Amino acid sequence: MRMVKVEASVSLRRDLDTGTEMQRDAVDNIITQVIEQGDHALYTLTKTLDGAELDQLRVTEAEMEAAYAQMDEELIGALREAMTNIRDFHQRQLRQSWLTTKEDGTILGQQITALDSVGVYVPGGKAAYPSSIMMNVIPAQVAGVKRIVMVSPPQADGSLPAGVLVTASELGVEEIYKVGGAQAVAALAYGTESITPVDKITGPGNIYVALAKRAVFGKVDIDMIAGPSEIVVLADETGDPGYIAADLLSQAEHDERASAVLVTTSNELAEQVSVEVEKQLALLPRKDIAAASIRDYGVIYVARDIAEAIHVVNELAPEHLELLTKEPMNLVGKIRHAGAIFVGSYSSEPVGDYFAGPNHVLPTNGTARFSSPLNVDDFIKKSSIIAYSKEALEANGSKISALARLEGLEAHARAIDIRLEGNK
Ligand SMILES: NC(=O)c1ccc[n+]([C@@H]2O[C@H](COP(=O)([O-])OP(=O)(O)OC[C@H]3O[C@@H](n4cnc5c(N)ncnc54)[C@H](O)[C@@H]3O)[C@@H](O)[C@H]2O)c1
Ligand SMILES: N[C@H](CO)Cc1c[nH]c[nH+]1
Ligand SMILES: [Zn+2]
Incomplete structure (x- = not known):
């Protein structure tokens, strides 16, 4: 996998695919x-x-x-x-x-x-x-x-x-x-x-x-335009290279355009994961798809420390994020943008794809900055209810018609006034 040292100037997000x-x-x-x-x-x-x-x-x-x-x-x-x-x-x-x-x-x-x-x-x-x-x-x-x-x-x-x-x-x-x-x-x-x-x-x-x-x-x-699957694994030196490679490949096998990224503070882990990915890749039934994904969209970022690694994750705003560090739960609050956060070594991404309960339709392409997983709200709508009493309209009517006239909307103002006049 391609290895990159994090530099502040590097643009990490990939462009939205608008097709040819x-x-x-x-x-x-x-x-x-x-x-x-x-x-x-x-x-x-x-x-x-x-x-x-x-x-x-x-x-x-x-x-x-x-x-x-x-x-x-x-x-x-x-x-x-x-x-x-x-x-x-x-x-x-x-x-x-x-x-x-x-x-x-x-x-x-x-x-x-x-x-x-x-x-x-x-x-x-x-x-x-x-x-x-x-x-x-x-x-x-x-x-x-x-x-x-x-x-x-x-x-x-x-x-x-x-x-x-x-x-x-x-x-x-x-x-x-x-x-x-x-x-x-x-x-x-x-x-x-x-x-x-x-x-x-x-x-x-x-x-x-x-x-x-x-x-x-x-x-x-x-609902959303869900792009090809993405996974980012944030790991320190305690991460297991075999688990990490397997999790990266789990998303790479979806699509040639899927992306699989490791962000780590450990040079040694970076090397080990790179070797492990090649080893496991060769044994996969969908190795052609996964290999293309790893070749074109697979990256290992080596960060100076956890703070820099978290900065990279927030810039990427990934669909799936795995936290494989010593105290992963402590990092959850520092993650500003991610569709789903998988915490610790036993929360491998497929646990969420199939079984845990949270939705697996998640924002991709950095859209986790402003959107959420598919959820019940996507299938409802809200109607506002306004029931003013006579007393309330008499108390506030003149303010409402004044606001209408501020916009030059006389008919709006008169719809209120006609009710107030009736009471004179
Ligand atoms: N985000 C998620 O939750 C999630 C879940 C599952 C799958 N996915 C993604 O969904 C995608 C599924 O893609 P897929 O291709 O496997 O299935 P698909 O059902 O999306 O597309 C297949 C259809 O594409 C059309 N098509 C193919 N070639 C065409 C052409 N040249 N011109 C016009 N139409 C053409 C055909 O009508 C075909 O039926 C993958 O990228 C996968 O990663 C995402
Ligand atoms: N990981 C996919 C979303 O990016 C969802 C999925 C369905 N089946 C397996 N995985
Ligand atoms: Zn999946």
Whole structure:
């Protein structure tokens, strides 16, 4: 792995991937096709881009039964346990509506309502992601969303992986379509003969999915543009090089553009991790993807001390941060920007990807500076409630109409005045 001494002037963040002109044109073209040709476009694009010839887009009962027949009972048990952990965690995020009454009888408040419908994109190009189904669907269910639609690209034989179907079924998702990429996003936003549009689209995906989400934003809401996975490990001399290399590779295997970074105060650990990464990489089934990620986006920063190492981490604002130091819990409060913080040697990143409970859809590309993991708030909206009493309007009306006239908005002022005049 590339080794770099930290210098204050080094720009650490990588640029947001806005795609090539060709990719942007392709996505615009796909969205137009879906708007103009509906289902027909979905069938032809699925044939061209996924190599699958479909009879129908929606997953059938028979397909679901076939999926269950392929799944191991113990694995279903593990899925259910993960679902319970994720549901328990997100339940704690649920907000309540509230009302407050002032002395003059004014009632103010905030009413929480769930979104009516949400479309969940489940990536399926380079890997299948049952875990992403749980991470998107569960917070939506906790929020109270009634209609949850799932889309995912089919395999060349026209099927979705058994793990994907069984996970969706275990969660009670009934509306599942075998379509992926920009065409799936366009269908969820604009609708087709088979797919009724939704109000919000969530879920990670590749550059085509990201560009399409960006393009339909405004017609529908989106969660975030989640870029390729990222991991930063902050370790001192106590870090275990084998664990660190394994954790770096766990994210490198997602994508050629995933990034895996070690920030350490120890030259010796830096050397050991570099050797260990090469050793473990050679044995991985997805070594081609992981090797490209390590080659292009793998870095080891050697810092003078922990303070400098923390500065690097905050500059990177990573999606995942592991703290592998002597007293890792003491460092948590010093981290200003990170999507998820994994504390200590036994909190390896995949613990969070699959099982612990917190969401694994996290801000990437330095956006942890201003955004948060996917959560229940992403699936609700708030309405303000204002109930003024006669007494309150009489006491404050002249101030309100004065403020309206300050803006030159006479009709606003008169809407208040007409009520005050009536009482003269
Ligand atoms: N942040 C997270 O929580 C999280 C979770 C899981 C996966 N991910 C990321 O999601 C991404 C998944 O990407 P993926 O590719 O595996 O699956 P994907 O489902 O996002 O993309 C596959 C689709 O891309 C479209 N596509 C491919 N080549 C195209 C082309 N030339 N023109 C037009 N469309 C084309 C096809 O429609 C195909 O169905 C990875 O980067 C992974 O790291 C992130
Ligand atoms: N680490 C990914 C988010 O960057 C999520 C994931 C799903 N499956 C495995 N990992
Ligand atoms: Zn992962």
